[in-house]
Amino acid sequence: MCAASLTFSGLMVTGLFVAQSAAAADPVGYQNVRVNEVTSAGNDTVELYNAGSAAVSISGWKMSDDGFSPQTFSPSASSIPAGGFVTFNSPKGLGDSDKVVIYTADGTVVDRVDWATGRAKPAMARCGGDGTGAWVTTTTATTFGAANAAGCPSPLPAAGKVVVNEVSSDGSDTVELYNGGTGAVSIGSWKYVDNDTSHTAATISASSPSATSIPAGGYVTFNSTIGLGGNDSLFLIDGSGNTVDSTTWAAAGASPSDERCATGFRTSASATFGAVNSCSGSTPGGGTGGTGGTGQLLGGGGSLTSGCTPEAPGGTGATPSGTLAWPGGPDVTIADNVCAFTTSTGPEGRDVSGLAFDPANPSVLWAAKNKNWLYKLVKSNGKWIPDATWSATGKQIRFAGGTGQPDSEGLTVGGNGHLYVTSERDNGNNTVPKDTVMEFDPAATGSTLTPLHQWDMTAQFPQLNTGNKDDANLGFEGVGYVPDSWLTANGWTDPLTGAAYDPANYPLHGSGLFFAGLEYDGTLHVYGLNSDGTFTTFGTVSTGKPGVMDVTYDAGTQRIVATCDNTCGETHTFLKVNAAGAIVPDVTYTNPAVMPVDNLEGFALAPTSTCAGGFREAVWSDDGIYGFGSGTSSYGHALYSGTFPC
DSSP: OOOOOEEETTEEEOSSOOOOOTTOOOOTTGGGEEEEEEOOSSSOEEEEEEOSSSOEEOTTOEEEOTTOOOEEOOOSSSEEOTTOEEEEEOSSOOOSSEEEEEEOTTSOEEEEEEEOTTTTSSOEEEESSTTTSEEEEOSSOOOTTSOOOSSOOSSOOGGGGEEEEEEOOSSSOEEEEEEOSSSOEEOTTOEEEOSOTTSOOEEGGGSOOSOSEEOTTOEEEEEOSSOOOSSOEEEEEOTTSOEEEEEEOOTTOSSSEEEEETTEEEEESSOOTTSOOOOTTSSTTTTGGGOOOOOOEEOOOOOOOTTOOOOOOOOOOOOOTTOBOOSSOSOEEEOSOTTTTOOSSOTTOOOEEEEEEETTEEEEEEEEETBTEEEEEEEETTEEEEOTTTOTTOEEEOBTTTBSOEEEEEEEEOTTSOEEEEEEEEGGGTTSEEEEEEEEOTTOOSSEEOOSEEEEOGGGOGGGOSSOHHHHTSSEEEEEEEEHHHHHHTTOBOTTTSSBOOGGGOTTSOSEEEEEEETTTSEEEEEEEOTTSOEEEEEEEEOSSSOOOEEEEETTTTEEEEEEOGGGTSEEEEEEEOTTSOEEEEEEEEOOTTSOOSOEEEEEEOOGGGOBTTEEEEEEEETTOOTTOTTSTTTTOOEEEEEEEO
16 A cells, blocks of 8 residues: 555545545544553563543544554553553564654654664653653653553753643644753754654754744744644654654644643644633633643542632732743642641631741741741652641741731741741731741640740831721731851842851841741841841842742752742742852742643742652642632642752
């Protein structure tokens, strides 16, 4: 037979001319099946993954290698359940430099992966999300029939962050690539091909690209010279012959375009080539913050209790220009039990805000709940749960003297191991600001904690004292302890003296300063908290953002991190000391694209002592426990866990 490609009964038949009747349709959902792992190390095993929401029959399906001669194979099952796997041993010998092409029984190409010499030994697997992640050579044992390992080989090359981000098959046949890495990637020698196996891969450089290098967080577009139609695919291949990424779309075609969103590719009402995907009408969070890649939101489940009432997010604003994509893994796990934070003063279960890992014991995560409660959390079966040896239901906190209901928002762990908690107001009198920092000893016994010291800065913010409860709620939203050693080593200039900061000038302040984030205008206010109850004000630091919801010092990056929720596009600004001795913004990252766009007010990075495979844990808290809304797996959950580079 002659190699051919045609449309017949609404199907694209590729590779070989295959006669079929109108009734012999491809199985529903076949576009959701992806090659997920492959080895050419002797047993020549291939794994398929179903990224869809329904099972897909693979009865009669075939595969080929680089000879494009389809042959039947014997899978471990005749259908792939939603989110499930099927494996088979290739009936053809797979070589060091080869490919696997998967066809339906009617000859439609389902998916394809190409690799260069040695890349499939011990195996090649999608890293960063089954069915969606970048292809990498595994450095550990194969995972056939199960989810791929969570950690990518370290360091993941910058090319591993380049993805197909948007495709049009409406005549312009435009393709957009996005670079989610931290460095520019040259793509001048890269190629692409569709699902017609009679086509030869075309080079990007000969396809009118907008550029031949993609900057970090940037885009490149080009026009396909091989034609793109309905029931088609786009496979991106690097200069060495390795598949980088791919996407497949159905008979309706990618018209006006198909764009990558948090829940996968979807048809867009309008193309957004060279810019952030719109993802309008899709699950919230898709395409936000300039991110192009996607991941999976894992975990969750359970049903809401009668007393747990999530609150929809408010105050959504734009992402600042220059924001870079999340540098960690794209996958995020729901990391708490449903409705886990109901209390006597907060029966609705909302308002988990500040988060902080304990530097002395990174297996402990501290959390503050606005309705005057603190939680000591530990990991159990992958979730952060209250430590029953401290308190299974959290401990209530009071102002000095054991009175009031602190609107506890931010917390940090000081150099002495004590917890420092900020409050914006007294919830018993919520129209009046009360911007304070309170020091608690976590080793204190009892179910209620009172502060060892309390510092009141309310008088510094008269703009919040208007008699309006909303204005009173725009005070100290977060706080971070910053050690003196970092400030002196980086040459911070003391605003009070104009000279290099000398901790000895402030003998009562302890071993570091406290940076309190003001939600009102996004500024950080720097204080020395003295042991006699007084405090020293060192002025303010601009974060460049309209709000701050959490503050942390991260020893791993040697930066102060100011977090803003959906008000600023879910972003984290890392601040450094510049050559002039001032603390200034260095770089801003958005959240992983798969996360909801909610009032995510808490953020914490695990110490580098916990690093595994080049990554460590990042945790977020949702003040409204709204997730993606009613009926979703994230509804009623407060905590999310992802990964951040070491």
